[in-house]
Each structure stands twice: as C-alpha cells, then as structure tokens.
Amino acid sequence: MRLSRIILLAIIAALPLSGNADVSGSDFPENTAWYMHVDLKAMRESESGKIVYALLSGETVAKVYDKIGININEEVNSITAYADAGSSVALIFEGPISKETQEKMLALAVEEAEVGTRQHRGKDYYFVGDGPESGSIGKISLADIEGASYSSFAIKNKLIVTASEDHLKALLDNGGKAAASNNHDDAMFVLSAERSFVQAGARTDAMSDYDDDWQSNILRNTEQVALVIADKSGMIAIEALLVSADSQMAEGMGSIVNGLLALQMFNSEIPSEFRDVLKSTNVDVDDKTLSISIVVDPDMLVSIMDD
Numbered sequence: 001m002r003l004s005r006i007i008l009l010a011i012i013a014a015l016p017l018s019g020n021a022d023v024s025g026s027d028f029p030e031n032t033a034w035y036m037h038v039d040l041k042a043m044r045e046s047e048s049g050k051i052v053y054a055l056l057s058g059e060t061v062a063k064v065y066d067k068i069g070i071n072i073n074e075e076v077n078s079i080t081a082y083a084d085a086g087s088s089v090a091l092i093f094e095g096p097i098s099k100e101t102q103e104k105m106l107a108l109a110v111e112e113a114e115v116g117t118r119q120h121r122g123k124d125y126y127f128v129g130d131g132p133e134s135g136s137i138g139k140i141s142l143a144d145i146e147g148a149s150y151s152s153f154a155i156k157n158k159l160i161v162t163a164s165e166d167h168l169k170a171l172l173d174n175g176g177k178a179a180a181s182n183n184h185d186d187a188m189f190v191l192s193a194e195r196s197f198v199q200a201g202a203r204t205d206a207m208s209d210y211d212d213d214w215q216s217n218i219l220r221n222t223e224q225v226a227l228v229i230a231d232k233s234g235m236i237a238i239e240a241l242l243v244s245a246d247s248q249m250a251e252g253m254g255s256i257v258n259g260l261l262a263l264q265m266f267n268s269e270i271p272s273e274f275r276d277v278l279k280s281t282n283v284d285v286d287d288k289t290l291s292i293s294i295v296v297d298p299d300m301l302v303s304i305m306d307d
Contacts (some may be wrong), residue, residue, distance in 0.1 A: 022192040023199055028063060028082055029178050032188045033204035035082035040072065041095075043197045046231040053300040070101055084178065088163035092176060102153050120169045123154035125163070191241055193230035201226035221249045223288075236301055239293040248286050254285040257292060273300060 023037040043049030058226060061072045070076065077095040084090070109115050109128050116127040129148030150168040151161040155176035162168040170179060190201060204222045224243040229236065244250040261278050270278075281294045 017173075020210065022196050023080060024189060024192065025188050025190045027080075027178060028188045028190075029084045030188075030292070031084060032203070033083040034200075035188060035190070036080070036200040037196075038079045038198050039196060041077040042195055042231075044073070046195055046197075048231045048234050048236050048298040049197055051302055052236070070097070070105070075101060080145070082178070084167065088167045090163075090167060090171065090178070091159075091161040094161040094169075097153065097157070097159055101159055102159075121151060122206065125150060125152035125154065125168055125172065125173050187298070189224050189226050189243060190241055191226045191228035193232070193237065193239070195227050196228055196232040197231065198227070198229040200228075219251075221245050232295055234298075235297050236296045237293070238296065239291060240293075243288045244288050247285075250285050250288050250290045253290050254283055257283050257290070 018086055019217070022039075023035070024245060028035055040053075043053050065243055075095050075097045075114065076093055078093075080092045080094070082090055097274050106115065106126065109126075113128050118125055118127065127148070127150055149161050149163060150161065150165050152168060152172060153159055154172060158176045160171050160176055162171065171177070174204045188201060190199060192199060201224060203224055204235070222244050226239075226241045230239075242250075242253060244253060261281055263282070265275055267275075277294060277300070284291045284293075
C-alpha cells in the first residue's frame with residue numbers, strides 16, 4: 001500500500017471520530033479552498049466525546065494498526081487537512097508518531113510504489129508515486145495525493161503530506177504550519193468553540209470546481225460555509241454557518257431551513273426525542289450570514305448512529 005493510500009486510510013478512519021487546540025483563520029493561506037481540523041485528543045479527554053469515540057474507534061483503530069502500524073489512540077492527537085487553491089492539498093498529522101511507525105509506513109510504501117528520499121535545508125522528505133512526477137499545482141482534492149505525494153516526518157511530532165513538492169518545502173520552512181495571510185479581509189472564516197472536536201469549512205466556488213455535489217441552489221448563492229462540533233457542558237454542540245452573496249439570500253435560506261424543520265416535526269417516523277432536538281434547533285440570520293445551531297445529548301447521538 002503506497003504511502004498516499006496509507007494516509008488516506010488513516011484520515012478516513014479518524015475523521016468520523018470527531019492537536020490540542022482550535023485552528024483559526026490565521027492558520028490558513030488567504031486562498032484556502034477548504035479545511036478540516038479534527039482534535040482527537042480533545043474528544044478522548046471529554047465526557048461527551050468519549051461516548052461517540054468509543055462507538056467508532058474500537059474496531060477501526062485495531063484495523064488501522066494492523067494494516068499500517070499507526071496506533072490512533074496513542075500516536076495521533078489531531079489531523080489538519082486543507083487545500084491551498086494556489087498550490088495543493090496538505091495533510092498534517094500531529095502526535096507522538098514513533099520512529100518504529102515511521103519505518104513501517106515507509107516499508108509499506110516501498111512495497112507498492114517508487115519511493116525517493118530527498119532533502120530540503122537539512123530536512124528529509126520523500127516522494128512516493130507510481131511513475132514520473134507530474135506537477136500537481138492547483139489540485140485541491142484529497143484524491144490528488146493518490147497518484148503521487150510528498151511527505152516528511154522532519155518536524156517533531158508531525159507527519160506532513162502534500163500533493164506538490166513546493167508546498168511541502170514551504171511547510172517545512174514554516175515549522176509545519178501554513179504561511180498565514182496578512183489580508184484579513186480575505187481570510188477563511190473559521191468557527192471555533194471552547195472545546196472543539198471538529199472544525200471544517202469551504203469556499204463554495206472553489207469546491208464546485210471539482211465536485212458536482214456542491215451545485216445546489218443554496219450553495220450556488222453561498223460564498224463560504226463553516227462547521228464546528230464541540231463539547232458544551234457534557235452535550236454535543238453543532239453549529240453551521242453559511243455566508244451568502246447578500247442579506248436577502250441569507251433571509252431566504254433561513255426561511256427554507258425553518259420550513260424544512262417544521263415539516264420534520266410532523267414526520268411520524270422520527271422518534272419523539274429526536275423531534276424535540278429539531279424543535280430546539282436555533283436558526284439565526286445576521287446580514288449575509290445564516291447560522292444554525294443544535295445541542296444533542298451524546299447518548300442520543302449514538303442511538304441515532306446505531307439506527
């Protein structure tokens with residue numbers, strides 16, 4: 001299994017489980033197309049997060065360890081993924097990834113693909129691919145690291161994987177962090193909370209360039225979307241935000257959401273306790289911004305997921 005596939009397997013396994021701190025808009029370049037930050041450590045250490053984590057992690061963690069040698073419970077604290085539309089997608093795993101695990105991952109990569117060892121200003125990094133490198137500048141999908149990727153363990157407690165060599169070099173030069181934009185007017189909107197598990201967001205115009213699923217009427221009139229999932233006094237708090245093209249569009253979207261919620265209140269197939277959750281959903285419009293927030297008992301969330 002090539003290294004890029006190993007990384008994809010790890011992130012697919014870890015993302016639904018939703019580092020030690022939130023990310024903010026200043027953590028991403030000004031032309032960021034999308035981002036996701038998953039704080040696994042925060043989830044493992046909170047009462048609400050533990051409930052969901054226990055449901056999803058057991059078998060998955062064991063399978064990932066057997067296949068690629070990474071113990072998610074012990075070696076991965078957070079995962080940050082983002083796409084800089086001007087360069088490429090990047091994945092940054094933070095945690096005490098052991099030297100033994102690093103060697104296992106490289107050995108698996110060698111079995112499946114060409115692996116080249118290189119250096120940038122004294123820091124080792126690797127090219128993993130099936131053939132000649134073909135520049136990947138401008139690609140913003142996670143799938144873009146499937147054919148070829150560049151990775152490095154050179155920054156302490158970090159595994160960095162990118163789709164372009166220049167992007168990896170820039171991250172190595174900056175301690176594994178993206179060079180933040182000084183143009184705050186164009187900064188990516190990032191929702192945060194006191195104890196966040198997952199933060200995610202996207203510029204919808206960039207996403208629609210390669211994903212037809214984003215071509216809905218609502219998203220065509222939306223400039224940015226953001227999401228945060230967090231602990232709130234032992235409950236799971238979920239907040240979504242949409243920044244629309246204008247205030248009238250935001251009001252219209254708010255009316256649509258309220259209408260959909262009202263319809264579901266009369267759906268006899270939905271359990272009464274879940275209808276109570278829908279009833280408590282808060283929909284708010286402020287100028288061009290629509291926000292939707294909900295607080296769910298983690299046990300109920302687990303029950304819904306089991307169903």
